[in-house]
Amino acid sequence: MKKVRRRxxxxxxxxxxxxxxxxxxxxSAECGTVIAxxxxxxxxxxxxxxxxxxxxxxxxxxxxxxxxxKLALQPLSHFHKQAQSAFNEYIRTRDSGxxxxxxxxxxxxxxNAGHYRTVGASKETRYDETNCxxxxxxxxxxxxxxxxxxxPRLITKIGQEAFDRLVGPHTLKKWTREELQELAAHYRQKTxxxxxxxxxxx
Numbered sequence: 001m002k003k004v005r006r007r008x009x010x011x012x013x014x015x016x017x018x019x020x021x022x023x024x025x026x027x028s029a030e031c032g033t034v035i036a037x038x039x040x041x042x043x044x045x046x047x048x049x050x051x052x053x054x055x056x057x058x059x060x061x062x063x064x065x066x067x068x069x070k071l072a073l074q075p076l077s078h079f080h081k082q083a084q085s086a087f088n089e090y091i092r093t094r095d096s097g098x099x100x101x102x103x104x105x106x107x108x109x110x111x112n113a114g115h116y117r118t119v120g121a122s123k124e125t126r127y128d129e130t131n132c133x134x135x136x137x138x139x140x141x142x143x144x145x146x147x148x149x150x151x152p153r154l155i156t157k158i159g160q161e162a163f164d165r166l167v168g169p170h171t172l173k174k175w176t177r178e179e180l181q182e183l184a185a186h187y188r189q190k191t192x193x194x195x196x197x198x199x200x201x202x
Contacts, residue, residue: 004019005018008025008026008027009026009031010027010034010035012034013027013028013034015027071177076175076177079177079180079181080175080180082180082181082184083127083180083181083184083187084119084127085184086183086186086187086188087126087127087132087183087184087187088112088113088132089187089191090188090190090194091113091129091132091133091134092111092112092113092134093191093194093195095133095134096134098133099134100135100136100139101114101133101134101135101154101157102114102135102136102147102149102150102153103136103138103139103146104149104153105136107136109136109137109138110136110137111135111137112134112137112141113133113134113135114132114134114135114140114145114150115131115132115145116132116133116147116150116151116154116166117131117166117167122170123172124170124171124172124173125170130158130162130163130165130166133157135150
């Protein structure tokens with residue numbers, strides 16, 4: 001078999017040589033030592049990097065477990081608060097620029113996400129998008145929702161059929177912590193998408 005000449009793998013040498021066996025990559029014992037030491041150092045660095053990667057993964061996993069344990073200790077109301085906050089932010093974003101659903105004014109004052117059927121009176125519809133609309137601080141906080149003015153404008157906005165469905169009977173859902181976390185994430189995503197769509201349309 002014809003022997004194939006090779007270049008020495010020692011970067012400081014790179015001389016051509018005839019290997020004595022198939023896997024020989026060095027032209028001399030000195031170059032062989034240099035290559036072996038370089039490989040040993042490379043393997044050592046790789047081992048260190050792998051150990052660091054494992055430590056990072058273990059640390060991240062421990063943080064996740066700690067977060068899960070902390071969340072497990074939180075009352076259900078904590079998760080409802082997070083979900084409600086994300087839901088309300090979506091409503092404010094959805095109705096941004098619209099006048100107050102109750103008084104019909106757009107004074108530039110603080111605007112809230114106002115429920116027609118309040119959370120206290122109807123927990124079943126607290127996350128119903130047809131039940132929550134942009135409302136000025138005055139109507140929402142000082143006039144208890146100004147429901148008398150809210151109703152006709154709500155019917156005009158969503159239609160009589162949707163209104164009848166909203167005020168009709170609903171089954172009370174028993175939310176889990178995981179479901180409420182997913183709901184909060186869902187509305188945060190919807191808000192981001194809405195903001196992105198408006199930015200692209202501008």
